[in-house]
Amino acid sequence: MRINKSAIVMGLYLLFLLLPIYWLLNMSLKTNTEILNTFTLWPNSPTLDNYRTILTDPAWYMGYVNSLIYVVMNTVISLAVALPAAYAFSRYNFMGDKHLFFWLLSQRMAPPAVFALPFFQFYSSVGLFDTHIAVALAHCLFNVPLAVWILEGFMRGVPKEIDETAYIDGYSFGRFFVKIFMPLIASGIGVAAFFCFMFSWVELLLSRTLTTVDAKPISAIMTRTQGASGIDWGVLAAAGILTVVPGALVIYFVRNYIAKGFALGRV
Amino acid sequence: MAWMAWTWPTAAFFAFIACTLIVFSVLAIKYPETPRRGILGTETTRGDRVFISLLGSAFINLAWLGIVGENQPWALAVCLVYAAAVFRWV
Amino acid sequence: MEKTVNQKAWFLVLPVLVLVAFSAVIPLMTVVNYSVQDTFGQNQFFWAGLEWFREMLESERMWNALGRQLLFSGIILAIEIPLGIFVALNMPKSGFWSSVCLVLMSLPLLIPWNVVGTIWQIFGRVDIGLLGYTLDAVGISYNYTQDVFAAWFTIIIMDVWHWTSLVALLAYAGLKSIPDAYYQAAKIDQASRWNVFRYIELPKMMGVLMIAILLRFMDSFMIYTEPFVVTGGGPGNATTLLSIDLVKMALGQFDLGPAAAFSLMYNLVILTMAYVFYTVMTTLEKRGG
Structure with missing residues (x-):
């Protein structure tokens, strides 16, 4: 049982660490219209435009x-x-x-x-x-x-x-x-x-x-x-x-x- | 150097600190010492005691300024007593 | 290790000495000079004596910032230290998953501090952030730009997110240094989980834990960027911590004198803590051999 419990604790902690980062990643792949108008857990139409803006x-x-x-x-x-x-x-x-x-x-x-x-x-x-x-x-x-x-x-x-x-x-x-x-x-x-x-x-x-x-x-x-x-x-x-x-x-x-x-x- | 805005009192202050350092360095060469254990329960050397005295003096001066608020030179007298105590017992 | 006495070693230290003197002593002397003078720009200075120190000591603004700072540091220590130990106890000891945990846990430590701020700024927004949206959806009113409690909640959870891993990694390193024999002995004695923690793990971790506590305390004492990005010190002055207040005074209003006096007192407190930290470190290392 102990191993299982540890795994759950670590899983929850890592989730807590990664969730905000995931959210940032999620937003970076959306258009501003999508960000502001609909609330979605993942990008509906992923776009790399934001990255293009920065890299050019x-x-x-x-x-x-x-x-x-x-x-x-x-x-x-x-x-x-x-x-x-x-x-x-x-x-x-x-x-x-x-x-x-x-x-x-x-x-x-x-x-x-x-x-x-x-x-x-x-x-x-x-x-x-x-x-x-x-x-x-x-x-x-x-x-x-x-x-x-x-x-x-x-x-x-x-x-x-x-x-x-x-x-x-x-x-x-x-x-x-x-x-x-x-x-x-x-x-x-x-x-x-x-x-x-x-x-x-x-x-x-x-x-x-x-x-x-x-x-x-x-x-x-x-x-x-x-x-x-x-x-x-x-x-x-x-x-x-x-x-x-x-x-x-x-x-x-x-x-x-x-x-x-x-x-x-x-x- | 103009941007550093030196004044005589602050220059004297740093000169004093520098002299203290030099005096104690010379002392350390002439009369080497072994650390001793004082009331704080930690091993201290002369250098540590200088540091504790200076740090404490800063706080004493600030406390004097905040609580008494006048006759600042008297705070220095308290500092001297404090430094003597540090050297005796710490 | 026995060290030999060698005064020539000074030459090896000299570059560091010059560099740090250059970047620490000269600025510090300047701060001292500014703290006893008044200026009206154009490098014209007037003697002000201890006036600024008196003003700062009597200023409610500084004491309030200090109070908020102590509250902030206290809360984050109370959360991060136990949580960090708890996480460390549950980390896999070896193998693939241990590396995965190490890498993922280090990740928040390497994110630029303003990006940490940005992440939580976005994450906490009611319209576009997961946290804010969820809280809003379940009916909790949450708005960190308006509500003092929400602002504090946000900067504290942000700091926990950012730094608990450091405590956990330090505690984990302490745990790994415990030989297996200790655990086996405990097993033979049929010690409970709590007793194993209390009498084996905790004493062995004490050293690194002291370091973790002092490091977190000092680092939280000079926190600037993250809360500044999220709340800008607001609402009102509710989250204006010491550094935020100081930067506002020094670079925002260019009040050199008061800012310098403030800096010196701030530095004194830090110096005292650093001395305690150093004494604890050396004592521990001596005892540990």
């Missing part, structure tokens, strides 16, 4: 490109600086290490709303306003600490004898790190990249504050679907579905590591 209009699809550019930039920067730092934290004691670690962690918790205004002033004054790099750097505020934190957990699991053997064999630090150490914690790097991608991808407040035209993310464009004739629900829903796709793809690729990432409790 640069004002729309550039939003996705912009988002992807800064998210990838941010993930690369975060990992590049976090890798050596996490190694230092996991292997060595040095002056102020614990305080530094806490300070980094506290940045992960800092509310973006507090930083929105000074970032806006700062990037305006150095002429980086409305560029991809500005958003990528701003997101480093919470992603770098996060990456350090996750990577440190994974690196701690690698026995130190490996480092020592490599140094005895005459490896330099750089060569050891890239050739031996990084493959060993590949899953950790994957998990860290996943979370950096995720938090940069879902963030709206900073990315919207720091951009106007050239680097405007898709999330900000979506907030402006309200036209003279009311909200274009079909296109809005289609745009929403398209933002779910990259996330779903990323989850699929790292699915075997996610559980391990959560096991460390470092999100």
Whole structure:
């Protein structure tokens, strides 16, 4: 009986999770007339027009490109600086290490709303306003600490004898790190990249504050679907579905590591 | 730098924080210490106690401002007492 | 693991330090500077002392936002933590279905926050949304743009939808670390289901659960986008949480001084919570070995 009961619980929970997403998908395949005039549980005459609108209009699809550019930039920067730092934290004691670690962690918790205004002033004054790099750097505020934190957990699991053997064999630090150490914690790097991608991808407040035209993310464009004739629900829903796709793809690729990432409790 | 709108008092404030950090870093090099267990039941080092003192002082100042509302410098005196207590017992 | 003392390790940390200092310390200093001054635009500043702090401490607006925030965080914790544990206990332990559950459960976590808002905005509408339509059809009056209770109901169920999976996944990871031997011993003792949970599973999950509780508490404390998209802080100010209020003040009205004072106090509270979180984490890790 127990297995059955669990299955029912999980079934209900997953239904609760998927129903709103299904509804969005459902709406994205309908015309606005159908959405507003009849209430149907599935599209009567499925249409891809809403998607066509988005994928053929640069004002729309550039939003996705912009988002992807800064998210990838941010993930690369975060990992590049976090890798050596996490190694230092996991292997060595040095002056102020614990305080530094806490300070980094506290940045992960800092509310973006507090930083929105000074970032806006700062990037305006150095002429980086409305560029991809500005958003990528701003997101480093919470992603770098996060990456350090996750990577440190994974690196701690690698026995130190490996480092020592490599140094005895005459490896330099750089060569050891890239050739031996990084493959060993590949899953950790994957998990860290996943979370950096995720938090940069879902963030709206900073990315919207720091951009106007050239680097405007898709999330900000979506907030402006309200036209003279009311909200274009079909296109809005289609745009929403398209933002779910990259996330779903990323989850699929790292699915075997996610559980391990959560096991460390470092999100 | 103009957009940062520096003022003397805030600059002095940050200079004070920076000096505290430097002094305690020097102390940590000259007189290394082992963590001890205080009344909070957690292991603390000098650095932790500095942090707890500063954080608590901020709250003391705000409370003073909200409840008493005048003679702000006296709040600093309370902070000093508080910091001494933290260093003694935490 | 025994760590060796090596001051050169500082060089490895340096890039992170520079980057985070660049993106955290400079803005924070700016906020401090703004908080003691008044401005009339054009970068002209006037000394205001502690005036803004006093004003904020006496402003009903901030205390009300804080009250709403605490209520919101309290409610979502009270729902998400038990529900998350319950779901984790029922997740398949291995095999194909376990992967399916993992992937599907992670899905809400990777949806951009404003899209989460959009999904529920649509889902809850009486004319075109499944939830709103169903509630309306069974005769419950439900309108989240007009009715305070409905607005709260919507943002809470949205947060539960969005984040319960995180709690569940953390709890699940904790459960998976329990060796089979424990369960077998319990079986021999003929322990009831409740006792197995109470004396084996719960203590083993305690660590990750503490993390889950603190993470959810802190993250819910800075929630902005989702409720903003759904209710815009309304009806009236009924769902104006701390971040929404702050953004309104800072970027909407460009009241630099009050917004900065508000930010600093907000940050202080978060910093305190972060310290508690860190202490709990390190203590747990030390105990866990």
